Amino acid sequence: MSERKRRAGPGAAAGGSTSKKPRGASAAASYAQSLRSKLRPDDSILASLRALASASAQSKPATASSAGAKALAEDDPASDSSSYIVVADQDINSVTSRINRLVLSVARSILAGRGFSFSVPSRTSTNQVYLPDLDRIVLLRREAARPFANVTTARKATVTARVLSLVHAVLRRGIHVTKRDLFYTDVKLFEDQAHSDAVLDDVSCMLGCTRSSLHVVASEKGVVVGRLIFHDDGDRIDCTRMGVGGKAIPPNIDRVSGIESDALFILLVEKDAAFMRLAEDRFYNRFPCIILTAKGQPDVATRLFLRRLKVELKLPVLAMVDSDPYGLKILSVYMCGSKNMSYDSANLTTPDIKWLGVRPSDLDKYRVPEQCRLPMTDHDIKVGKEMLAEDFVKQNASWVKELETMLQTKQKAEIQALSSFGFQYLTEVYLPLKLQQEDWI
Template identity: 70%
Template sequence: MSGKAKRAAGAEVAAMNKKKLKGTEEILAKVRRLAERVKAEPEVQKTLAELDLPHACREVVDKDADAVLGEVETAILMVAASVLRGEGFTYTLPNRSKGNQLYVPELDRIVLKDSMSHRAFANTATCRKAVITTRILQLVHELCRKRIHVTKRDLFYTDVKLFEDQGNSDAILDDLACMLGCTRSSLHVVASEKGVVVGRLTFREDGDQIDCRRMGVGGKAIPPNIDKVDSIQSDALFILLVEKDAAFMRLAEDRFYNQFPCIIITAKGQPDVATRLFLKKLKQTLRIPVLALVDSDPYGLKILSVYMKGSMNMSYDSSNLTTPDIKWLGVRPSDLDRFNVRPSDLDRFNIPQQCRLPMTDEDLKTGRKLLEEEFVKANPEWVKELEIMVTSKVKAEIQALSSFGFQYLSHQYLPLKLQEGDWIYVPGPVHAYPAPLQPLRNTPEHPRPAAAPPGAASMCCPTIYGSRPAPEQPRQVTPQDVEQVHVALERCIARGMSKMESVQLLARLGVPAKFGMIVWERLEAENPEFFAAYNAQLEATAQMERCHL
């Protein structure tokens, strides 16, 4: 197809999509309902201490300068004691290798197991790291004593000959934060400004009033020291998290937030610590939904997963850095697959063939690796999207939408997505619900099964959220298996899912549908009042949805 023909086709598609758009209030109807549900959710967060995990895990907390000084001095005293005992100059630090990471479904994030490693000066393999560790401890002690902050780049330039590469000083800085039990920002070392924000948001930064609607196309740089941000106020309905700077600039220049009340944030690619902290602070303060716009490729999903589940590099601080309940708005593999497979499917966004790119071998390798990750396996919708991507071998970037026109993203694609409520809800950590279900009881009317429920004698043991692998040979279901499915169904109910939705979700996680149905019916029998009210609420919600279609 010639360039002229492509432009003509793009103009035709854009005109078709423009006709589908309704008024602003109708476009925002589903977003408003989503925002109301988010505000109504109780703020209940589980912690590692509440979970009975098979491994001890390590997390850090914010500490003031005096506390960090005390930790640094204690660490040096321990090294001195090691020398006096004749054990040599040795640091004992948490092991941050990939094998020491653990995905916890109950928290929906990656955490660090509490396994230690030794960094000895007398060992040729760790001698240099031991010296760098000592030097950075000295610098952190000086910073905390003087109550000043520096960037990671500044820290590197204090001793370039020793560090050689900034990656060396950055890695050991994370090691020290983990060893001292504090966040990296508590060490008074911050990253350079990277992320930006624009839209309907005001806050105070170190005493200065900031209005993000008056920051121009470039937006307001997200401050590296989030502790100095307070007095956050906004009338936005949602936060739009954008992967790429180019898409951010387009939305900012078009003043997208004026017509569709929102706050727009980008980290310009791989998210930095300050942007992740800022996003979490906004979400917790404003209690509004977060919608994500990333590329339809494995790297876009990896970036989204860092915001939601945390990164392995900083798993020790995942409790402070993750924002679990982000909705995946686009661009998704299912969009491309659905919109371009058959002519009859060309009825929504009509993303044309020229906007799609073939995936490279490296792309496919990354996509398959993601499918093996526990945090992906725990989210069926992510699995579905990745399988479509790997099978179709097609990807697309947000900028590809410009083939319809430079303003297609802000004027049609995103409004149409919002109008249809076309986002993926990815299950996150379980929140409390108003009327807890009673546990399965062992009574004459409802005896707890000693083995399998009727009709389930040959079922395999279910795998819940990747908690353990299914056995190779079928066996009878135990009471513990029933309890696992019971807990999983409670999580589904906490998210407002119907019986069929819950059973289908668990089936994708390895629980036979018949088994899931039996346990649900047992719960209904033992909690009749709860389910009468719950089913009535589901029916009322469904009627409201039909009325707004």
């Protein structure tokens, strides 16, 4: 066996320098080599990827898996719904005039003797529901009055007025601020950042604008690399020339423009270790793609960016996450949104993400060694069972099957577990083979 490994030359998996030990590691290397021989030439794999990409480009809205309503277009969603709240990206002028109209209506109400009051959408959890037709969590349309002349709401009405005025000031200057900045402009009134944050979400719903339209942004965490060109605040960014570090995903999505790409798919990666491997090996040059990661739990900026790419480029999105309930949970946040931001789910979610790997069935299929798998904890199993009850999982029979496999074997594994077959196994064998076999669900 050590003979075979030597012959494999520099292309063989790492660990080759310890040819004396006929242990797990070298068996793994020879198995990796046998898989490698199954790989067809790249041209043949690329042909099938091209077919996938063009199918994805035409799937608007007809072929999009389930309902037509799942469509991912840039049309104004505010019009097509009366039962639930949909906010949309708006430009500075539009948001400013919405604020002006709102304040004017409040003024009219005062003049008419009806007093100073806001009408605010209710964002309680009972009001946040998953709509199977839309395949995302939405906020039902149900409003409550917030009068100033009422002991229980006087403070909240004041905070609402103050936040409206601050957002107005931010927009007038054309800058972006964080939630924390907003809080600190009037600590005396807001008292706690949770208060100003909550009212900011209220204001977003009241105006029918996304939070990023209000120019209040989240901090950035994500990075992107690959076959993508875009403008960040006017600067042209070529993501094939971003080295190994990649380009930090901008916090303010409205400053992103001029998106161009010759990629065939978007590869969404859970963790930065896998991202680094892909970036260093310039995987996107072999299989034209855009690679992005939020380094764990997806932040708002990365979710907005992914959706923007999907909407504009109409590329299929393939996901590489750990084979554990959290990997699936991360997918669910990208696809269906989080409950807290349900009013903005249309802008934050990217439906139709394909689960490429590492899937529970991959562990046996790709012979991930026993010692690289981890036993699921009680908490893991609890989360897994909760996921099984989620509507978005139930919609996809093959996802249910995978999750059941996971809960049955009680085993989990990280993407990094693939390193047991060699450091570059991920980019040289596993992913190419997955793409060749169109092995996503």
